[in-house]
Amino acid sequence: MSKNRNAAIIGSGMSEFSSHREDVNQPEMIHEAVIEALRDADIALEDVDCLLHGNMELFEMVHQPDMWHVLGDGARGKSGLRLTTGGTTGITLACAADNLVASGLHDVVLAIGFEKLQEGHTTGGITNMADPLWGRSLQTGALTGTGAQKVIDEFGEERAKLAAMKYRTIMDEHAMRNEKAHRRLRLERQYIKETADNSPPLVGELRMIHMCSQSDGACAVVFASEEKVRALGANPAWIVDHETVHREETMVFGSMLSTQRAAAERLFARAGIANPRGDIDVFEMYDPSAWWGVDWLRDFLLLEGDEHLKMIENDEIVLDGPFPVNPSGGVIASNPIGATALVRVAEAAMQVRGTAGAHQVSKPVRRALASGFGGTLWTVLMLLSKEKPERRVNTHG
Amino acid sequence: MNDAFVIEGKMALPYQYFAGAVGSKFLVALRDEKQILGVRCSRCGMVFVPPRQSCERCFSALTEHWVRVESTGEVTGFTVVRYAEPYQPKKPPYVLALIKLDGADTPIAHLLECGDPGRARIGMRVRAVFAGERRANLLAIAHFEEDPAGTQEGHSPARL
Numbered sequence: 399m400s401k402n403r404n405a406a407i408i409g410s411g412m413s414e415f416s417s418h419r420e421d422v423n424q425p426e427m428i429h430e431a432v433i434e435a436l437r438d439a440d441i442a443l444e445d446v447d448c449l450l451h452g453n454m455e456l457f458e459m460v461h462q463p464d465m466w467h468v469l470g471d472g473a474r475g476k477s478g479l480r481l482t483t484g485g486t487t488g489i490t491l492a493c494a495a496d497n498l499v500a501s502g503l504h505d506v507v508l509a510i511g512f513e514k515l516q517e518g519h520t521t522g523g524i525t526n527m528a529d530p531l532w533g534r535s536l537q538t539g540a541l542t543g544t545g546a547q548k549v550i551d552e553f554g555e556e557r558a559k560l561a562a563m564k565y566r567t568i569m570d571e572h573a574m575r576n577e578k579a580h581r582r583l584r585l586e587r588q589y590i591k592e593t594a595d596n597s598p599p600l601v602g603e604l605r606m607i608h609m610c611s612q613s614d615g616a617c618a619v620v621f622a623s624e625e626k627v628r629a630l631g632a633n634p635a636w637i638v639d640h641e642t643v644h645r646e647e648t649m650v651f652g653s654m655l656s657t658q659r660a661a662a663e664r665l666f667a668r669a670g671i672a673n674p675r676g677d678i679d680v681f682e683m684y685d686p687s688a689w690w691g692v693d694w695l696r697d698f699l700l701l702e703g704d705e706h707l708k709m710i711e712n713d714e715i716v717l718d719g720p721f722p723v724n725p726s727g728g729v730i731a732s733n734p735i736g737a738t739a740l741v742r743v744a745e746a747a748m749q750v751r752g753t754a755g756a757h758q759v760s761k762p763v764r765r766a767l768a769s770g771f772g773g774t775l776w777t778v779l780m781l782l783s784k785e786k787p788e789r790r791v792n793t794h795g
Numbered sequence: 796m797n798d799a800f801v802i803e804g805k806m807a808l809p810y811q812y813f814a815g816a817v818g819s820k821f822l823v824a825l826r827d828e829k830q831i832l833g834v835r836c837s838r839c840g841m842v843f844v845p846p847r848q849s850c851e852r853c854f855s856a857l858t859e860h861w862v863r864v865e866s867t868g869e870v871t872g873f874t875v876v877r878y879a880e881p882y883q884p885k886k887p888p889y890v891l892a893l894i895k896l897d898g899a900d901t902p903i904a905h906l907l908e909c910g911d912p913g914r915a916r917i918g919m920r921v922r923a924v925f926a927g928e929r930r931a932n933l934l935a936i937a938h939f940e941e942d943p944a945g946t947q948e949g950h951s952p953a954r955l
């Protein structure tokens with residue numbers, strides 16, 4: 399399969415992210431993101447051909463929310479699909495939007511991810527993720543202690559714990575510069591040890607402070623064809639390629655290739671990226687906890703040994719550093735789950751388009767990477783670029 | 796087949812729903828003033844009851860254009876509930892109807908009491924019967940009842 403034409407992101411919008419949104423119902427909250435995205439893309443609702451809608455199944459205990467969300471999302475009379483792939487939903491929406499535009503089926507697609515966690519009961523949804531006979535009793539979503547233990551076993555308790563809290567603190571420093579971020583804690587580097595020690599343990603060395611937030615919010619992203627980009631005179635972040643990898647973790651524990659590394663190897667091979675840290679300028683990673691953020695950095699960037707720890711220890715991942723990670727503050731700062739992975743794509747696109755404002759990285763951004771994560775160990779990667787991709791990429795390489 | 800086993804399961808579905816500022820304004824007026832509020836889209840001319848923050852047709856913001864509609868209206872559709880389950884608002888049989896209030900362009904769903912459920916029909920004129928003790932929910936209207944004398948002539952929603 400090859401692309402018929404290029405697709406680009408030409409605008410994005412986000413609602414306020416917060417633990418409580420009593421002031422709006424679900425379609426009203428989505429409306430905030432849609433209005434901002436249309437304004438950012440400088441288009442009208444009439445210009446949109448197709449809407450994609452997604453969130454976590456059952457997290458609001460609502461069936462087919464896309465039906466009544468038409469009241470706020472603008473889907474009336476338009477083509478549309480609802481997609482739900484767990485935590486990856488948001489970036490799956492982006493992949494689908496790319497496919498719909500690149501195929502030639504639609505010229506302008508609006509992808510919308512949302513979550514209103516305060517209204518539902520996430521455990522009710524997430525425990526139903528696994529097979530009722532073989533694995534359901536094991537299912538905890540992202541709340542797992544193995545992530546922390548793995549890093550501690552490999553690098554020793556002191557270095558591992560410091561790296562996780564340094565990562566956590568950097569994410570908070572970034573969130574402090576992003577007015578949309580939910581949790582902005584003003585963590586201070588000099589109190590890293592105390593902050594961790596005083597934080598309630600969740601599982602093993604995974605503590606509350608390391609963990610992502612529970613947020614309400616919505617994100618909307620406008621995808622347009624090459625022809626539309628030209629006609630609108632838009633500021634595009636071109637989609638180079640995307641890759642989805644997943645496996646059923648309860649079946650095989652242990653030494654298999656991680657889905658993060660597998661996705662990165664495939665995507666980078668197709669895009670001709672030999673040196674990820676040099677060839678990519680900024681990375682918006684779906685980091686459910688500081689421990690996974692630390693661990694996955696190695697796999698996503700195809701690093702070996704302790705290179706990923708050194709990146710954190712040497713401040714390479716800070717906003718003004720040589721390889722900024724999550725200028726937005728990442729998932730630990732804001733996690734409206736069905737929107738979260740789309741926020742990664744939106745933030746990566748904002749960096750490419752130069753519209754990230756106070757959390758725009760200082761280096762020029764030619765390529766940006768976004769990742770999504772969900773159960774059971776799904777990884778989706780999307781690569782964006784400032785320059786229009788020259789060659790048609792074979793997406794089933 | 797005798798040796799194919801079944802896993803029995805049960806799940807709870809707890810949830811809450813935030814009515815938001817728009818839905819809450821409607822509920823408060825209903826509870827405190829026995830008034831039924833809607834919003835008008837100035838571009839489409841539609842009056843939405845229940846009120847919406849934005850017009851689904853033209854995407855205009857509507858919350859600056861509140862109106863008060865009548866507590867009388869017309870049945871645009873109905874169903875008769877004849878089975879019993881624990882969480883029903885009343886003992887079956889009863890009628891659930893879609894009622895377009897005078898001055899509104901969209902119907903709301905509510906209980907209709909018209910004696911024998913078999914008498915319910917589309918086009919029936921009805922009026923709201925407010926509950927004595929009202930809380931901020933749709934049951935601040937206890938039910939709708941038949942209003943044989945009512946006509947739909949000359950109702951235009953009052954601007955707020």
Ligand SMILES: [Zn+2]
Pocket residue numbers: 836837838839840850851852853854855
């Ligand atoms: Zn309208």
